[in-house]
Amino acid sequence: MTDFKAPVSDINFLVNDVFKFEQHYKTFPAYEEATPDLVDAIVEECAKFCENELAPLNHSGDKEGCSFDNGEVTTPSGFKDAYQQYIEAGWQGLAHPTEYGGQGLPVSLGLIKSELVGTANWSFGMYPGLSLGAMNTILEHGSDEQKNIYMPKLTEGTWSGTMCLTEAQCGTDLGQIRTKAEPNDDGSYSITGSKIFISAGEHDLTENIIHIVLARLPNAPKGTRGISLFIVPKFLINEDNSIGERNPVVCGSIEDKMGIKASATAVLNFDGAKGYLIGPENKGLECMFTFMNTARIGTAIQGVAASELGYQTSLAYAKDRMSMRSLSGKKAPDQIADPIIHHPDVRRMLLTQKAIVEGGRAMTYYAAKIADEMDQASCPEQKEAADNKLGFLTPILKAFLTELGNESASHAIQVFGGHGYIKEWGLEQNARDVRISSLYEGTTGIQALDLVGRKILLDRAQLFKAFSIEILAFCKDHSMISGNPQKKRMHKFIWQLSKEVANWQRHTVSLMLKARKDRDFVGSCSVDYLMYSGYIFMAYMWAMMAQSANENLTAGKGDKNFNKAKVRTAEFYFDRIFPRVKTLTNTMMSDANSLMKIEIDQF
Amino acid sequence: MTDFKAPVSDINFLVNDVFKFEQHYKTFPAYEEATPDLVDAIVEECAKFCENELAPLNHSGDKEGCSFDNGEVTTPSGFKDAYQQYIEAGWQGLAHPTEYGGQGLPVSLGLIKSELVGTANWSFGMYPGLSLGAMNTILEHGSDEQKNIYMPKLTEGTWSGTMCLTEAQCGTDLGQIRTKAEPNDDGSYSITGSKIFISAGEHDLTENIIHIVLARLPNAPKGTRGISLFIVPKFLINEDNSIGERNPVVCGSIEDKMGIKASATAVLNFDGAKGYLIGPENKGLECMFTFMNTARIGTAIQGVAASELGYQTSLAYAKDRMSMRSLSGKKAPDQIADPIIHHPDVRRMLLTQKAIVEGGRAMTYYAAKIADEMDQASCPEQKEAADNKLGFLTPILKAFLTELGNESASHAIQVFGGHGYIKEWGLEQNARDVRISSLYEGTTGIQALDLVGRKILLDRAQLFKAFSIEILAFCKDHSMISGNPQKKRMHKFIWQLSKEVANWQRHTVSLMLKARKDRDFVGSCSVDYLMYSGYIFMAYMWAMMAQSANENLTAGKGDKNFNKAKVRTAEFYFDRIFPRVKTLTNTMMSDANSLMKIEIDQF
Structure with missing residues (x-):
C-alpha cells in the first residue's frame, strides 16, 4: 500500500488562491484568529496527524473490524489510542464555541479537518463525525442547561454522540417511526423502541455516548408531524455532572457490512431508557433538518476522500508498473517495458480521478464558505440567505460527489489491473468503503427529489x-x-x-x-x-x-x-x-x- | 436473500423466438441431437440444479472462503459435494466431443449452461470454467496421445485444468514471462518459475489438476515470440493412465481478494516440475489465442450473470419495501406507504438492470451462434470467417458487458438503500464478485486496444x-x-x-x-x-x-x-x-x- 500524503498543496491552492479564505475570514469578527499563519499551521498539523496516526490504521481496521460481545463493541487495535491523541490535540472542538472549550475556528476549517481525517481513515472519522451531528443538534436546539451538561464533554471528545433516526421498517420515510417516548413524572421521558444503522452507536472510545433519538410522544399526530427529538445518554449524568447509572439503551448487535468495517453500525434497543426532550414537541424532524446541510456536506466529502486516496495509490503504481510499449514509441528504452502512465487509457483513468478529486474538493470548499456565512450571520435574514443557498447546493454536493467518488475509486482499481482486486493494495477497501456514501444520509434518489421537488419546484x-x-x-x-x-x-x-x-x-x-x-x-x-x-x-x-x-x-x-x-x-x-x-x-x-x-x- | 430463479422464460425467448436455435442447429449434422425438446429439457434440468444445489452455496461460500494450509486448498463447505453432483450429471462434457465421453452438444448450449451456473454461483463456476479452457487447448493443439491421456478425465470432470499465464511482473504484457522450460532426456521438460492469479490452481474438488503453462525454452527469442505452452499435471500420469507421483508444482498461497472468495486464486511455484510441450515451440501465445474468443465470451457472461442476480433480488425488494407515497397519488392506500416500485427513480434503476441483463444476454447468444458456426465449420474458410466475426465482437462483449455488469450490480444495491450495504442480502457480494470481470481475461483497456488496434485498424x-x-x-x-x-x-x-x-x-x-x-x-x-x-x-x-x-x-x-x-x-x-x-x-x-x-x- 502507498503511504498516504495529505494533499496540502491542493488545499492551500483553494484556500489561498481560488477562494481567498483570508479576506473571507476577515469579514467575520469571530474568525479574527483564523489568520493565514494559523490556518497554515493547523492544516500542516492535521496533515501530520492523519498521515502518521490515522492512515496506518486504515487497512488494519478493515481487516480486523469491530467486534461485538454481549452489548459491548470493541474497535480495532490502535483506534482507542488514536482517538485519545485526536481529542488531546483538541481536534474535536476545532470549530465549536470557545465557551464550551472549543477553539471557535471557522466551520470551513472544521470541514478541511474532516476531509483530511476522512481521507486517511474514513471509518475512524465516523466516530468524531457523528458526534459533531449530536453537538450541532444540542447547540442549536438544546436548553442552556442541556448545553452546559453535554457540550463541554462532547467538545472535549471524552463523550461522543450519535443520531438515531432509522428503524427496521423505515429510513427515508421517517414518518413510519414507532419508537415511543412516554413522559415520566420528573419531566424526563421513557424511550422504548429499536433503532438500526446507528453509526458509532456503541464503541469503546469514550466514557459516555449521547444519543439523539427520534421518537413519538403519546397521541402525537401521525407521520412526520408527530416526531420529537430526545437526548438519551448511555450513562445518565449525576447532578454533579459525574457519570451515573447505566441507561437501558443497549446495543443488540452490529452489522456485518460491505465496508467501513472499523466503524461500528449498531442496532440499539431502547428499553424504557431515560430521555430528555430537545426542541419543541412534535418538531423533531424540523430540528434535525436545521443542520442536515452541514451533515450532508460531511458525507459529500467522502466522495472526495475516496477519490484522493485512490488517485494517490493508482498514480504511484502507474509510474512504477511496467507493461507494454507506448503506442507513440518507447518511453523507457532501457527498461523491459514502459511505465503504464505512458499509455493514453491509463492517463484517462488517472486524469478522471484527478479531475473528480480536485473539482470535488473545490465544490466542498465553495460550500464551506457559505457554511461560514451561515454560522456567522449577523441577522436572521443573512442566516436564511446563506442557509438557502447551501440548501440548494447540498443535494448536488452530496449525491454528485458520492456517485463520482464511487466511479473514481473504481478507476483506481482498474489502473492496477488484477492487482487492484487484491486486498493488500487497499484499493478494493477504498471502493467498498465509499459505496456507503451514496446510500446513507439520504440516497442519491432522495437528494435528487430534494433538489427538484423542494429546491427547484417549491422555490x-x-x-x-x-x-x-x-x-x-x-x-x-x-x-x-x-x-x-x-x-x-x-x-x-x-x-x-x-x-x-x-x-x-x-x-x-x-x-x-x-x-x-x-x-x-x-x-x-x-x-x-x-x-x-x-x-x-x-x-x-x-x-x-x-x-x-x-x-x-x-x-x-x-x-x-x-x-x-x-x-x-x-x-x-x-x-x-x-x-x-x-x-x-x-x-x-x-x-x-x-x-x-x-x-x-x-x- | 431472495431465492435465485433461473431466467428460463428469457432464455427460451432468445433460443426460440429471437435467434431460432432450432433452425440454426439443423444446419449442422453434428448438432442433430439438439432438438428443441432436448434443449428444453437440458435448460430445465440445469436450471433446477443451479437453483437447488449451487445458489444455496453462493453466500456461504463467500462468507467461508477458501482456506489454505501447507500447499493444500480447501473449498467452502458444500462445494465438493456440489461439484460431485455436477460431474455425475455430465455437465462438464456437455459441449465436448463424444469420443472423449462428452455429449457433443452445441457450444451455444454449453454457454447457456455456463450462464446458469455462473448466475447461481460464479465462484463455483470458475472451477469447471477454467477446466474448459484447458480442455479446449488440449483439443486444439494436443497430440493424439495427449488427448487420449487427458481429455477423458477432464471431460468427465474427475480432473480439472487451469491456465497459467500471469507472473508477478506481468499479466497483460506476457512477453515479460520468465518461467523456464529445460528439456529432459525423455522428451519432457523441467518447468521452473512462479505463476500468480491462477484461478482453480489448487483445490480439493478433483483427484488431479492439469495446468497449461506458458514458459520459455532455452535460447527462445525474447518477448512474446519465445513463449511455449506446456501441460504440467499436478500428479504425473502412469503408463496405465493411473495417477502417479506428485509433480513439484506447489501452491504457495492463495490471494485474499475483494470477491469470488470461494474461488481459489493460487500462487503456483514450479520447481523443476515435469511438463510436456503442447503445440509448436515458441508459438505458445498464438495457441492460447485460438480459443481466447470463447474464453472471453465466458467472462462477458459474468456481466450478465451479476446483472440477473442483482435484478432479481432488487426487484423482489422493490415490490415489498414500503416507503413514501407515489408522486402521482397513493398506490397502496391501505398501507402505511407505497411499495417503492411505484417511484420513478426506483423504476429507472430496475429498468436499467433489466435492459442490461436482457440486452446483454441477447448479445452473448448472438455470439454463441457464431461460436457454433466456428465449431462446426465445414472448411477452413468458414471457420476463419466465423472466427473473425467472433474476434470483432469479443472485445466488445467482454469489456462492455462486464462494465455494465458492474453498473447493474451497483443499481441493485442502490434500490435497497442502506440495506444494500449489509452482507445478508447478498447484493454487496454480487458487486464485489463482478468487480473482477473487467480486470481478468484482459482489462477493459486491453479489450479496447484489441478492438481499435487489431479489429478496426489492422483489419x-x-x-x-x-x-x-x-x-x-x-x-x-x-x-x-x-x-x-x-x-x-x-x-x-x-x-x-x-x-x-x-x-x-x-x-x-x-x-x-x-x-x-x-x-x-x-x-x-x-x-x-x-x-x-x-x-x-x-x-x-x-x-x-x-x-x-x-x-x-x-x-x-x-x-x-x-x-x-x-x-x-x-x-x-x-x-x-x-x-x-x-x-x-x-x-x-x-x-x-x-x-x-x-x-x-x-x-
Whole structure:
C-alpha cells in the first residue's frame, strides 16, 4: 500500500488562491484568529496527524473490524489510542464555541479537518463525525442547561454522540417511526423502541455516548408531524455532572457490512431508557433538518476522500508498473517495458480521478464558505440567505460527489489491473468503503427529489436562478469580450461553461413546466438533472481553478508545474468529463412514460 | 436473500423466438441431437440444479472462503459435494466431443449452461470454467496421445485444468514471462518459475489438476515470440493412465481478494516440475489465442450473470419495501406507504438492470451462434470467417458487458438503500464478485486496444463494415418503407438504430484517419469507442427482441405480459440508455492531447 500524503498543496491552492479564505475570514469578527499563519499551521498539523496516526490504521481496521460481545463493541487495535491523541490535540472542538472549550475556528476549517481525517481513515472519522451531528443538534436546539451538561464533554471528545433516526421498517420515510417516548413524572421521558444503522452507536472510545433519538410522544399526530427529538445518554449524568447509572439503551448487535468495517453500525434497543426532550414537541424532524446541510456536506466529502486516496495509490503504481510499449514509441528504452502512465487509457483513468478529486474538493470548499456565512450571520435574514443557498447546493454536493467518488475509486482499481482486486493494495477497501456514501444520509434518489421537488419546484427556481446568474457573471468577467488579451487562455472554458449554463436555465424552465403536467416526471428526471447540475457546478470550479492557476503563471507565483497541471486538468475536464451533459440533457427530459407505463407484473 | 430463479422464460425467448436455435442447429449434422425438446429439457434440468444445489452455496461460500494450509486448498463447505453432483450429471462434457465421453452438444448450449451456473454461483463456476479452457487447448493443439491421456478425465470432470499465464511482473504484457522450460532426456521438460492469479490452481474438488503453462525454452527469442505452452499435471500420469507421483508444482498461497472468495486464486511455484510441450515451440501465445474468443465470451457472461442476480433480488425488494407515497397519488392506500416500485427513480434503476441483463444476454447468444458456426465449420474458410466475426465482437462483449455488469450490480444495491450495504442480502457480494470481470481475461483497456488496434485498424474495418451493414439490413427489413403497417411499432427503434449505425460508420472512418496521424489517439479513443460500439450492438439486440415480441403479440403467441415487457424495456433502452452514445461520440473523438500533454511530474 502507498503511504498516504495529505494533499496540502491542493488545499492551500483553494484556500489561498481560488477562494481567498483570508479576506473571507476577515469579514467575520469571530474568525479574527483564523489568520493565514494559523490556518497554515493547523492544516500542516492535521496533515501530520492523519498521515502518521490515522492512515496506518486504515487497512488494519478493515481487516480486523469491530467486534461485538454481549452489548459491548470493541474497535480495532490502535483506534482507542488514536482517538485519545485526536481529542488531546483538541481536534474535536476545532470549530465549536470557545465557551464550551472549543477553539471557535471557522466551520470551513472544521470541514478541511474532516476531509483530511476522512481521507486517511474514513471509518475512524465516523466516530468524531457523528458526534459533531449530536453537538450541532444540542447547540442549536438544546436548553442552556442541556448545553452546559453535554457540550463541554462532547467538545472535549471524552463523550461522543450519535443520531438515531432509522428503524427496521423505515429510513427515508421517517414518518413510519414507532419508537415511543412516554413522559415520566420528573419531566424526563421513557424511550422504548429499536433503532438500526446507528453509526458509532456503541464503541469503546469514550466514557459516555449521547444519543439523539427520534421518537413519538403519546397521541402525537401521525407521520412526520408527530416526531420529537430526545437526548438519551448511555450513562445518565449525576447532578454533579459525574457519570451515573447505566441507561437501558443497549446495543443488540452490529452489522456485518460491505465496508467501513472499523466503524461500528449498531442496532440499539431502547428499553424504557431515560430521555430528555430537545426542541419543541412534535418538531423533531424540523430540528434535525436545521443542520442536515452541514451533515450532508460531511458525507459529500467522502466522495472526495475516496477519490484522493485512490488517485494517490493508482498514480504511484502507474509510474512504477511496467507493461507494454507506448503506442507513440518507447518511453523507457532501457527498461523491459514502459511505465503504464505512458499509455493514453491509463492517463484517462488517472486524469478522471484527478479531475473528480480536485473539482470535488473545490465544490466542498465553495460550500464551506457559505457554511461560514451561515454560522456567522449577523441577522436572521443573512442566516436564511446563506442557509438557502447551501440548501440548494447540498443535494448536488452530496449525491454528485458520492456517485463520482464511487466511479473514481473504481478507476483506481482498474489502473492496477488484477492487482487492484487484491486486498493488500487497499484499493478494493477504498471502493467498498465509499459505496456507503451514496446510500446513507439520504440516497442519491432522495437528494435528487430534494433538489427538484423542494429546491427547484417549491422555490420556483429562485435559488437556481441566483446561482446560475453568479456563474454567468464569472463567465462575463473572464470572457474575451472584457478586452483583456490574457483572457484568451480562459476562452475555451468560458465558452463551454456559459453555453451550458444557458442550456441549464432553459432545461430547468422546461422541467418546471413538464413537472406541472406530470408529477411522475419530477421523479423520472430528478437523478439525471442532479448529475447534470453537478457537472455544471464542477465545470464552474474548474474554470475558477484554471483562472487562478493562469494568474499564478502570469505572475510567476507558486510552483509552475502545479499551476500548469491545474490548467491541463481543467482542459481534460472540459474535453472528457463535461460532455457527459450531452447524454444527461437528453435522458432527463425524456418522458416519464418510459418508466411508468410498464406494469408491475411485467418487470 | 431472495431465492435465485433461473431466467428460463428469457432464455427460451432468445433460443426460440429471437435467434431460432432450432433452425440454426439443423444446419449442422453434428448438432442433430439438439432438438428443441432436448434443449428444453437440458435448460430445465440445469436450471433446477443451479437453483437447488449451487445458489444455496453462493453466500456461504463467500462468507467461508477458501482456506489454505501447507500447499493444500480447501473449498467452502458444500462445494465438493456440489461439484460431485455436477460431474455425475455430465455437465462438464456437455459441449465436448463424444469420443472423449462428452455429449457433443452445441457450444451455444454449453454457454447457456455456463450462464446458469455462473448466475447461481460464479465462484463455483470458475472451477469447471477454467477446466474448459484447458480442455479446449488440449483439443486444439494436443497430440493424439495427449488427448487420449487427458481429455477423458477432464471431460468427465474427475480432473480439472487451469491456465497459467500471469507472473508477478506481468499479466497483460506476457512477453515479460520468465518461467523456464529445460528439456529432459525423455522428451519432457523441467518447468521452473512462479505463476500468480491462477484461478482453480489448487483445490480439493478433483483427484488431479492439469495446468497449461506458458514458459520459455532455452535460447527462445525474447518477448512474446519465445513463449511455449506446456501441460504440467499436478500428479504425473502412469503408463496405465493411473495417477502417479506428485509433480513439484506447489501452491504457495492463495490471494485474499475483494470477491469470488470461494474461488481459489493460487500462487503456483514450479520447481523443476515435469511438463510436456503442447503445440509448436515458441508459438505458445498464438495457441492460447485460438480459443481466447470463447474464453472471453465466458467472462462477458459474468456481466450478465451479476446483472440477473442483482435484478432479481432488487426487484423482489422493490415490490415489498414500503416507503413514501407515489408522486402521482397513493398506490397502496391501505398501507402505511407505497411499495417503492411505484417511484420513478426506483423504476429507472430496475429498468436499467433489466435492459442490461436482457440486452446483454441477447448479445452473448448472438455470439454463441457464431461460436457454433466456428465449431462446426465445414472448411477452413468458414471457420476463419466465423472466427473473425467472433474476434470483432469479443472485445466488445467482454469489456462492455462486464462494465455494465458492474453498473447493474451497483443499481441493485442502490434500490435497497442502506440495506444494500449489509452482507445478508447478498447484493454487496454480487458487486464485489463482478468487480473482477473487467480486470481478468484482459482489462477493459486491453479489450479496447484489441478492438481499435487489431479489429478496426489492422483489419481496415472490414469486419466492422460487415457487421454494421448487417444491422442496416435488419433496419431496412423492418422499416416502414417496406410497406407493412405493422412495422409502425418498430419505427422508433429502427429510426434511432439506423441513424446511429450511420454515425458509427462515419466516426469509424474519422477514427481511422485520425489514428494514422497520431498513434496515441488509438489508445485515447479506444475505451469510449468500445463502449459506443457496445451500445449500438445492444440497441440492435433490443430492436430484434422488440421485433420478436411484437410478432408474438400480433400472433397471440406466448405470454402477453412477457412480450409487452420486452417492448417496453426496448422503449426504455432507446429512451434512457442508448443516448449515452451522445457523450461517447463526443469524448472518443476528442484529441489525444488532453491526455498526453500533461507531464508525468504534473500528475
